[in-house]
Amino acid sequence: MTKLHLRANTFTLLQTVTSVGLSALAWVVTGVRPIWNGSQPSERQRIYFANHASHGDFILLSACLSEKVRARTHAVAAAEYWGKSRLRRYIAEDMLSSVLIHRQWTDEAQNPISIMLSVLDQGHSLILFPEGTRNTTDQPLLPFRSGLYNLSMARPEVELIPCWIENMSRVLPKGQFLPVPLLCRVVFGPAVSIAPGEDRRAFLERARQTLLALNPRPDRDD
Amino acid sequence: MPPMHETMILVIGLVGVLTTASLVAGILSWRAPKPLSSTLVNLTQRINAWWVMVVAITVAFFFGRTGMTILFALISFAALREFVTLTHSRRSDHWVLLGMFGIIIPFQYWLVWTAWYGLFTIFIPVYCFLLMPAITALNGDTERFLERVAAQQWAVMISVYCVSHVPALLTLNVPGFEGRNLLLIAFLIITVQGSDVLQYIFGKLFGKHLLSPSVSPSKTWEGLVGGLAASSLLGALLSFLTPFSPLQAAAVALVACLMGFLGGLVASAIKRDQGVKDWGHLIEGHGGMMDRADSLVFAAPVFFHTVRYFWSA
Numbered sequence: 001m002t003k004l005h006l007r008a009n010t011f012t013l014l015q016t017v018t019s020v021g022l023s024a025l026a027w028v029v030t031g032v033r034p035i036w037n038g039s040q041p042s043e044r045q046r047i048y049f050a051n052h053a054s055h056g057d058f059i060l061l062s063a064c065l066s067e068k069v070r071a072r073t074h075a076v077a078a079a080e081y082w083g084k085s086r087l088r089r090y091i092a093e094d095m096l097s098s099v100l101i102h103r104q105w106t107d108e109a110q111n112p113i114s115i116m117l118s119v120l121d122q123g124h125s126l127i128l129f130p131e132g133t134r135n136t137t138d139q140p141l142l143p144f145r146s147g148l149y150n151l152s153m154a155r156p157e158v159e160l161i162p163c164w165i166e167n168m169s170r171v172l173p174k175g176q177f178l179p180v181p182l183l184c185r186v187v188f189g190p191a192v193s194i195a196p197g198e199d200r201r202a203f204l205e206r207a208r209q210t211l212l213a214l215n216p217r218p219d220r221d222d
Numbered sequence: 223m224p225p226m227h228e229t230m231i232l233v234i235g236l237v238g239v240l241t242t243a244s245l246v247a248g249i250l251s252w253r254a255p256k257p258l259s260s261t262l263v264n265l266t267q268r269i270n271a272w273w274v275m276v277v278a279i280t281v282a283f284f285f286g287r288t289g290m291t292i293l294f295a296l297i298s299f300a301a302l303r304e305f306v307t308l309t310h311s312r313r314s315d316h317w318v319l320l321g322m323f324g325i326i327i328p329f330q331y332w333l334v335w336t337a338w339y340g341l342f343t344i345f346i347p348v349y350c351f352l353l354m355p356a357i358t359a360l361n362g363d364t365e366r367f368l369e370r371v372a373a374q375q376w377a378v379m380i381s382v383y384c385v386s387h388v389p390a391l392l393t394l395n396v397p398g399f400e401g402r403n404l405l406l407i408a409f410l411i412i413t414v415q416g417s418d419v420l421q422y423i424f425g426k427l428f429g430k431h432l433l434s435p436s437v438s439p440s441k442t443w444e445g446l447v448g449g450l451a452a453s454s455l456l457g458a459l460l461s462f463l464t465p466f467s468p469l470q471a472a473a474v475a476l477v478a479c480l481m482g483f484l485g486g487l488v489a490s491a492i493k494r495d496q497g498v499k500d501w502g503h504l505i506e507g508h509g510g511m512m513d514r515a516d517s518l519v520f521a522a523p524v525f526f527h528t529v530r531y532f533w534s535a
Contacts, residue, residue: 033503173313180319181299183307183502
């Protein structure tokens with residue numbers, strides 16, 4: 001079963017150093033700047049959901065949050081990838097304080113929804129990539145998996161904030177390890193919530209369209 | 223170290239101009255109805271950014287050739303990052319793009335620092351321009367090949383090659399002007415950047431006839447002529463910094479500022495083609511580095527070669 005290294009309110013020293021270091025690195029490489037377009041920075045409990053094309057995505061997103069918010073916000077990552085070796089697990093859990101979930105699971109103890117809910121129930125926020133994997137296709141955004149809907153049904157009081165991460169697929173494409181310095185912005189959009197009577201598929205598509213609409217340069221073909 | 227006397231006059235002059243600007247903006251903001259109009263907010267942001275730029279250049283100034291080389295290498299980095307962000311690239315360009323940042327910038331500025339003039343002038347236009355498309359071809363991805371290669375070369379040309387001619391002024395040997403080359407940089411930056419501001423002011427005051435409406439809605443003939451005349455005069459007033467006579471200084475400033483104007487025009491055309499208003503978001507109120515440096519980029523190589531041809535030994 002996935003261990004959860006969640007302290008009450010704070011990062012470990014290692015996590016703080018890692019998070020400050022990575023945010024500084026993100027700024028040097030990408031000059032990252034948040035654009036609040038429909039929501040405002042807040043210490044409220046939230047699920048930030050974003051497009052996913054690169055390992056750098058969550059670093060960029062967290063770099064846009066305040067130090068205080070960052071210490072209580074955890075990226076959800078795939079246990080199939082990050083749990084593969086001891087080193088990867090150490091990086092993901094002990095350094096980045098991410099939450100590992102299994103995309104394919106049989107054992108109820110591995111149920112990703114209950115793992116994510118247990119984090120929310122400690123008052124913490126999540127960063128979620130609802131496409132479920134890094135997008136390497138020509139489509140701007142893959143269809144969403146149902147986690148976002150299930151989490152919001154179970155904890156409707158948690159705000160769902162769409163976050164469009166710009167350019168990161170060009171900075172650090174899948175399979176590369178050296179980033180090319182390019183300017184990136186993260187656009188935070190208006191909170192979405194499940195409308196009364198809205199079914200799963202309709203909600204997921206609406207959330208996806210809300211995220212897509214945040215892309216500041218949709219005309220670009222790369 | 224540059225000579226103290228001229229440096230002090232320069233620093234006092236710049237601080238005086240900026241202090242006046244900040245005071246005027248402060249009084250305007252204080253008397254204006256709240257909330258402040260976006261023009262006033264932008265004016266204050268621009269003046270504040272000017273303070274930061276003057277401080278950065280002054281600090282580099284006191285560290286001499288090393289300081290200037292590092293400062294302009296960083297400016298090249300920021301400008302190249304904006305350029306590459308704006309243009310089309312594909313996943314297969316990853317290593318060429320990395321090389322532009324990781325090899326071309328450091329090597330070109332190392333050549334400036336060691337004053338290796340022969341290689342400095344040909345490293346990018348000969349070796350990089352031939353090898354970069356060769357690497358792209360070897361990668362085998364021919365989709366929009368010419369467009370990608372052209373964008374990469376233009377990016378390196380503008381943001382690295384042209385910008386590196388500013389610190390390269392320190393490598394020139396002008397008889398009777400030894401140890402004072404930093405003042406040439408000050409002369410170039412003040413006249414060209416001053417010309418931008420003067421063209422803007424003359425355009426706002428007297429502008430009627432648009433110069434190139436399809437490229438830039440704000441550039442007018444009145445702004446250009448007034449701005450160039452005023453910045454030539456500024457150049458003549460600053461001739462005490464240079465090896466030029468007042469008349470020569472006015473002529474050199476005129477050429478540099480005309481090139482600066484053309485640089486701004488080309489930068490506007492690129493932005494228009496790419497469908498953006500600013501190059502980036504680095505400098506609050508100014509947009510990106512290239513929004514501020516576009517005129518300097520075109521002026522620097524021509525200024526460099528003018529001084530080299532007519533004055534250097």
